[in-house]
Amino acid sequence: MGKLACIVLAAGMGTRMKSARPKVLHAIAGRTLLGHVLNVANQMEAAKVCVVAGPDMDDVADEARSYIDDVLVAVQSERLGTGHAAKMAKDQLKGFTGTVLVLYGDVPLIRSDSLADLVARVDANTPVASLGFEAVDPSGYGRFVIDDEGFLQAIVEHKDASDAERAITMCNSGIMAVEASHLWAMLDKLSNDNASGEYYLTDIVGLTVDAGLKVSVSTCSQTEVAGINDRRQLAAMEQVLQNRLRDAAMMGGATLVDPNSVYLSADTVIGRDVIIEPDVIIGPGVTIGDRARILGFSHIEKANIGAGAMVGPFARLRPEAVLDAGAKVGNFVEIKKSRIESGAKVNHFTYIGDARVGAKANIGAGTITCNYDGKHKHFTDIGANVFIGSNSSLVAPVKIGEGAYVGSGSVITKDVPSGDLAVTRPKQIMVSGWATRLAEKRAKEGS
Numbered sequence: 001m002g003k004l005a006c007i008v009l010a011a012g013m014g015t016r017m018k019s020a021r022p023k024v025l026h027a028i029a030g031r032t033l034l035g036h037v038l039n040v041a042n043q044m045e046a047a048k049v050c051v052v053a054g055p056d057m058d059d060v061a062d063e064a065r066s067y068i069d070d071v072l073v074a075v076q077s078e079r080l081g082t083g084h085a086a087k088m089a090k091d092q093l094k095g096f097t098g099t100v101l102v103l104y105g106d107v108p109l110i111r112s113d114s115l116a117d118l119v120a121r122v123d124a125n126t127p128v129a130s131l132g133f134e135a136v137d138p139s140g141y142g143r144f145v146i147d148d149e150g151f152l153q154a155i156v157e158h159k160d161a162s163d164a165e166r167a168i169t170m171c172n173s174g175i176m177a178v179e180a181s182h183l184w185a186m187l188d189k190l191s192n193d194n195a196s197g198e199y200y201l202t203d204i205v206g207l208t209v210d211a212g213l214k215v216s217v218s219t220c221s222q223t224e225v226a227g228i229n230d231r232r233q234l235a236a237m238e239q240v241l242q243n244r245l246r247d248a249a250m251m252g253g254a255t256l257v258d259p260n261s262v263y264l265s266a267d268t269v270i271g272r273d274v275i276i277e278p279d280v281i282i283g284p285g286v287t288i289g290d291r292a293r294i295l296g297f298s299h300i301e302k303a304n305i306g307a308g309a310m311v312g313p314f315a316r317l318r319p320e321a322v323l324d325a326g327a328k329v330g331n332f333v334e335i336k337k338s339r340i341e342s343g344a345k346v347n348h349f350t351y352i353g354d355a356r357v358g359a360k361a362n363i364g365a366g367t368i369t370c371n372y373d374g375k376h377k378h379f380t381d382i383g384a385n386v387f388i389g390s391n392s393s394l395v396a397p398v399k400i401g402e403g404a405y406v407g408s409g410s411v412i413t414k415d416v417p418s419g420d421l422a423v424t425r426p427k428q429i430m431v432s433g434w435a436t437r438l439a440e441k442r443a444k445e446g447s
Contacts, residue, residue: 003098006041007089010105011054011076016230024105028238030265030284036108038067043112050089081198083190114220121216127182129216131175141171152215173225358384366391
């Protein structure tokens with residue numbers, strides 16, 4: 001492919017989003033729009049990536065750095081069009097020789113293979129390649145005017161197009177690949193002599209043709225290059241991406257009982273023979289091992305689920321929850337920053353936080369690890385083959401040794417040695433005949 005740099009245009013505030021947050025920081029499938037684009041740049045193995053942000057958009061720069069440590073950031077102080085925005089990256093890419101790929105931070109579904117084909121079309125005689133798509137309804141889009149040899153002659157905006165040009169369905173996505181020195185030369189020649197008073201990146205097509213050089217055309221689906229301008233489009237794009245992720249999961253060997261009710265994240269990793277029941281939400285950072293089963297209405301984020309483990313129904317796995325092979329987490333159980341080791345069971349109405357639950361341990365219903373003292377979090381260590389009786393409270397920091405028992409209803413504040421029984425509940429008191437006498441009294445009062 002040759003040496004590649006990417007410019008990602010991300011300076012727009014997205015006023016139609018009606019949000020204080022920059023448009024590119026809104027998310028679909030657990031990843032920001034900008035994150036999706038930068039992920040593709042990583043897949044393209046770009047030597048340099050420059051994100052063009054607006055003034056006072058430190059959060060955009062921070063988000064970019066979370067995907068690419070050495071990302072370059074340029075600031076477009078005045079929003080004077082796409083050509084002006086691309087030019088802001090010139091100093092950051094000073095000295096770069098190769099192809100520059102211009103992407104948009106609000107076009108999250110573009111595929112790396114489509115971009116690879118675009119970039120491959122740039123050569124010494126063809127310094128520009130433009131990405132187009134066949135539009136279902138081309139109204140409003142710039143049209144590709146292509147010659148008999150298949151090269152792009154012009155991009156004609158809808159409002160300026162003749163009837164014949166408006167009949168063209170091959171439309172402009174705005175994404176371009178340009179040889180670096182040619183890009184900077186053409187950007188210097190752009191004019192803002194138009195109704196909007198802006199510098200348009202696409203005008204370099206006409207400038208290139210006028211210089212006697214060729215502009216190549218690459219195509220992709222319309223969905224790949226769809227942009228997002230408002231919340232409705234954001235929701236629609238979420239559904240498109242969810243369907244893509246669901247299909248990939250099922251084609252990879254997972255069963256989604258009701259695919260439309262399962263929500264995945266862009267980075268979800270799902271093994272083979274996994275079964276996911278309806279109404280499951282999987283947030284970012286989740287890995288699910290082979291043969292695991294996720295029962296309905298469970299919510300999982302930043303968790304690792306081992307092979308053959310079972311989760312739910314109505315379970316919640318929070319960040320840093322780890323389930324080893326064959327572990328079971330049941331209904332109305334919450335796990336946070338804890339490891340549930342192989343074969344352990346946490347089946348009912350339980351909270352486990354900042355803890356280890358040893359292999360084959362059994363945690364009874366209603367058990368909680370009391371991990372927070374109001375200022376600091378503390379660790380609970382539960383050994384292998386431990387039995388914790390129902391409705392117990394384990395006050396951290398505390399350690400329950402291997403094979404120990406904790407009696408139901410106990411509040412454990414001290415370590416329990418291996419093999420011991422710990423019981424802290426009050427002694428049961430029997431009052432003979434009390435219930436009978438109460439019933440007789442109530443009967444008399446009722447009569």
